[in-house]
Structure formats: C-alpha cells, structure tokens
Amino acid sequence: xxxxxxxxxxxxxxxxxxxxxxxxxxxxxxxxxxxxxxxxxxxxxxxxxxxxxxxxxxxxxxxxxxxxxxxxxxxxxxxxxxxxxxxxxxxxxxxxxxxxxxxxxxxxxxxxxxxxxxxxxxxxxxxxxxxxxxxxxxxxxxxxxxxxxxxxxxxxxxxxxxxxx
Ligand SMILES: [Fe+2]
Numbered sequence: 001x002x003x004x005x006x007x008x009x010x011x012x013x014x015x016x017x018x019x020x021x022x023x024x025x026x027x028x029x030x031x032x033x034x035x036x037x038x039x040x041x042x043x044x045x046x047x048x049x050x051x052x053x054x055x056x057x058x059x060x061x062x063x064x065x066x067x068x069x070x071x072x073x074x075x076x077x078x079x080x081x082x083x084x085x086x087x088x089x090x091x092x093x094x095x096x097x098x099x100x101x102x103x104x105x106x107x108x109x110x111x112x113x114x115x116x117x118x119x120x121x122x123x124x125x126x127x128x129x130x131x132x133x134x135x136x137x138x139x140x141x142x143x144x145x146x147x148x149x150x151x152x153x154x155x156x157x158x159x160x161x162x163x164x165x
Pocket of ligand 1: 060
C-alpha cells in the first residue's frame, strides 16, 4: 500500500527512527515556545504599576525573540523528513509550559513565572541536545545551543529585573 505521507518524507541521510525521536523533542519545544510566546505577550499587555514601561518593553523584546525561533524549529523537523505542528490544538496537546489565564497577575509574579518557564525551556533544550547528538543531527545540535543561550539570557534579565534593591 502506498504511504499517504510519502510526499512529506524529505530525503535525509540520518536514521529515520532517530530523526523521529529528534522531531518529537523539537515538536515539544515548539509547542512550549508558542505557549511561552503567548504568555510573554499576555504579560506585556497586562503588566501594570510604576515599572510599566520597563517591563512592557522587555517582555516585548523577549516575545519577539521567542517567536523568531518557532519557524526555525519547525523547519528543522521538516528538513529531517518529519512533520510538525499544524494548529493551536496541536500546541495545547503538547505544551508543558502552563498558560496563565488569571484576571490579574502582579508584576513580580509575572517576572518570576516567566523566569521559571524560561529555565524549564532551557532544561528541555538540554535534553533535546542529547537526543540530537545521539542521532548525529549536527545542524540541529548547533542551533540548539543558540536557543539555549537566548533562553538563559531571558531568564537572566527576568531575574535581575525582579530583584528588589
Ligand atoms: Fe505591544
């Protein structure tokens, strides 16, 4: 029987089973990146108080940085012959970073929550790195380092910004 997904099987020299494991890790990271992007925007829109301008602008920078990674993550999955997310529902099924739909969140809680979320993303990226290296997918491995560095930078900014005095 013909494989209905044959048209989406980009040729690759990497082991098919290995790339599926890599794709799974990357699709999880992609879902979390969209969840974190939206939460960062949510807080950008709803932050309040005397530091409004600083927080509002910082969160916008961070959201833009996260969003910029999403296309690259999805295309790494496609370049190695697998399929990626297709919908908001797909994101919701895979995300491990939790939404925050609270009516009001204090600025301090916003910064703390985002710092923890970014550190959780760093942990997921480090786990993915091991899987990717095992699969000898060196292009994904190299770019994972960049995403890790960016998430660590966001956690650093959120940590310093949230310190009192
Ligand atoms: Fe804005």
